[in-house]
Amino acid sequence: MTSAATLYGLAGAALVGIGLYGLAVQAHVLRKILAFNLIGSGVFLVFGAVAGRGGGAGGGDPVPQAMVITGIVVALSATALAVALALRLFRETGRVTLPPDPPAGARDG
Amino acid sequence: MTDALLPALVLATSLLPALVIFLLPEPAWRLRTAVNLAGAAAKLALVVVMLAGVAGGATYELRLPLVPGLDLLLRVDALALLFVTLSAFLWLLTTIYAIAYLGDGPDQSRFFGFFSLCVAATTGIALSGSLITFFVFYELLTLSTWPLVVHRGDAGSLAAGRRYLGYTLGGSAALLLGILWLESASGPVEFTAHGRLVGLDAGLLRGCFLLMVGGLGVKAALVPLHAWLPAAMVAPAPVSALLHAVAVVKAGAFGITRVVLDVFGPGLVQELGLGLPLAVAASFTILYGSLRALAQSDIKRRLAFSTVSQVSYIALGLALAGPVAAVGGLVHLVHQGLMKITLFFCAGALAETLHAHRVEELDGAGRRMPLTMLAFSIAALGMIGVPPMAGFVSKWWLGMGALQAGQPWVLAVLAGSSLLNAAYFLPLLHRAWFLPPRDAEAPAVPMFRREGDWGLVLPPVITAAAALAAGLFAAFAFSPLGWARLIIARDYGL
């Protein structure tokens, strides 16, 4: 049981790491969104590990599982919004990447 | 009950008109004028009531807690009254003058709204009984003056406004730091109990004094913090009067007075060795301002540098720390105000009526506008210090005080300054009275019609008369000198 939880935890951490890397490095908006989902999945795995480890009789602590389900719903809505915005960006400007830097200096809009 | 009510009422007499005027539509000229004058007259009446009370030993106090340990405190003592009387009297005249000066120009609701706010702030400064209260009103003054400085809205005014804010807000930051540093060591400082600072670290006290006087020195136009003042002369003449005589530079000088007399106390200032450096800085400012005034050919700029010089007499008198010199400094707060406002009123009238902006354009002005030039001459002679004018009284007490304090070099500063004053004022008088007008054709209008609007003539005549009277009747108890002696006697416990 413990070793499985550790495995979940480590896998979760690895997913979070890969996701962070992707979010920082990838320019394509869709890839950034996927990277965010990877991080999310990693976090849910960590929750799973927590649930499994804290488990008594009958297969673990139900509270983290409830949290994971809520988290998945939230992540799904966020992803949907992000994809919608990315599509909108593509239709309006033909770009699939964000402008390199926000207009920091003097620029008329 | 009236003890707490009076300070609030005095403040309200300019705060309420400000709010009402902001709400008035632009064309409501009559109503605006009525509100303005009613506020100014009511304030003057209330001040007279308090003068009688304080002379009899009463104090008025109003305390509003903000958060625990942070009170707004209005307290009327003799020194507060010295300043508030001056500003109330001059505000009434400046209002009359400003109404005539602006005529039917644009943005008058904005102008007079901020004008009243400015005087409310000055009243608050005069009546404030603690450092935090002083700072609150001091900042209100800075902010309410800015729209007046940039009133014309042209590039020059805006540039002057920027410079004004840059200097004064920088000064405020230093002042705030000084106040907070001091209070974090001593607790909230009120202007009554002496000796609360005894026992604090001398380095901390010196640092705080430097920050506070440095911050106040910006408004008091101590060199090298003075450059905003000559720049701000682009503002309309009533605003110049406000800046130079009623409110702004006076607020700085008054603040220095409070810090020296009521926060640190003259004894502690001397003990810390701070009196002499301040006296030297003030002396330098006096001579530097006069020298720069000599070189100006624009009348208002010359007057502005003259202010830089003259206001430092106040700081000089307090820095010398003897009671006699302090009387000289305090009385000059009033005398300089009366004389300088006369000069600016006249300069504004000359510019309006004769379009005379530069020194050489004054030729023959005495024949064209005799009353205005008479007032101008009285004030200018007073500035030079010709007996028995008001300026002479100030310089006499300052000189005696310097001898009493064992600083005879100050006499040389006073003498040099008087010579320089004469050098930059007498040519103006000579041109006005003894040279023929430049454009020979003299307008064929009866004598007193030539002067222009009476609202531009009456105020300087009154202030000139007051300046003359302040000198002639200096020995009376309710003269500025008599009142200054009362303040110093109470403060030094004589």
Added chain:
Amino acid sequence: MADGLADGPWAELLVALPLAGMLLALPLGGRQAHRLALLVLAAGPVLALLLAAQLWQGGVVGVALGGFAAPLGIALRADGLSVLMLLTTAVVLCATGLAARAGFAPRPGQGETRAGLLFWPLLLALWGALNAVFLGNDLFNLYVALELLTLAAVPLVCIEGKPEAVAAALRYLLFALLGSVLYLLGAALLYGAHGTLDITLLAARLQPGPATWMAGALMTAGLLAKTALYPLHLWLPPAHAAAPAAASAVLSALVVKASFFILLRLWFDVMPALAGLGGATLLGGLGTAAILAGSLLALRQERLKLAIAYSTMAQLGYLFLMFPLAGGGTEAQPWSAGAWTGGVLHAVSHALAKAAMFLVAGLVLQAAGHDRIRALQGLGRAMPVAVFAFGLAGLSLMGLPPSGGFVAKWLLLTAALASGQWWWAVPMLAGGLLAAGYVFRLLNPALSAGEGQGWRPVRRRWQAIPLALALLSVALGLAPLLPYLLLGLGRSPAAEEGLG
């Protein structure tokens, strides 16, 4: 009667009513949605005041929804800090809702628009989410509330569909999602280590350890990204500038404060003992950098809304000075918890002032069709009331009296000097001067002479809305005693004693 009022379900209503309104507004359609929304928004200040009365009479309000106690049920908790934020939120949203009618209420004779339909439910969702944040007492519920907030705020940015707004919204969303997922990871670790996420229970059970440290760091980092603290601020200026003015007002005034509020809860209520000197100093240092960088960038902007947005970045920096200063120099202060109170007051007065500024910017856009600062000559004559409101709001940003910003700065500065940490006073004073620089730079052309060419007139009652907000931020400086007393109710002991 007082008893009945004081026992009412005000906290529950504050969360439920906006969300119910949101659900109802969508089927009602664009013509009715704004009426419903304004009605619901108008109830906000009343409910918040009732909750304040309840708190005043009976102390900290705790509610277990549905009768399920923590750790199983959802717990709401209202202390002084919550109630003050709820009140601010209700007031700002009311004003914004009124002002937003100009852009999003259906015009007679025109069909309903997509933006007009969506704006009002989104505004209500945002309000519900904010209330849930301020009332939440469970770190996971706070996560859900924060996500709901993001999902409502991001569409508001690009509701008008301008391309640059879409890009800004997407960048905002990505930052916010990264922030919340880091927060969630921290929450998972905390749950793993302590078996609860209820703030009260967690505070009692908290043990130092690598998992707790890691959780604290992750959650803090996530919340900083959402609060746009330097150097995680890149998303804020374009998003706040590109949004329609009414949305910008809410985003700048309230939304960034929500994540900051959770940060306060985390540091002061959950783990005050663990937050060492280093962490607090780091936050203070980043706050300092935000003040200086944000102000300097605000000074360089050519467009009004961008300048205001950068000013938000700077003003948020002051909030982070609370962490190193809390508890500093208590013996020299006659009041307790000076720095903490100062920080919270700063958040409130900035909310009021910044909302006023963005609403003025909205009026400028409406009247002039652009917001290029250089081309605003004659604004002072075209809309004097709005310019006056802008100036009053500017007082609070500059920290000059009389304003809430001044009292806040006074409290923070006193704490800094009295505790000998004078170096925190320097950025505060410098930030005030820089703020004066950018506020007056915006006012300068407005007061300069010349009639604006082709200004569309703006009626006085539209200008009165930002004026009311600005006056409130001034009133906070004239009467800070009530909020001060309110904040004392249920305050974390760490606010008085300091962190660590």
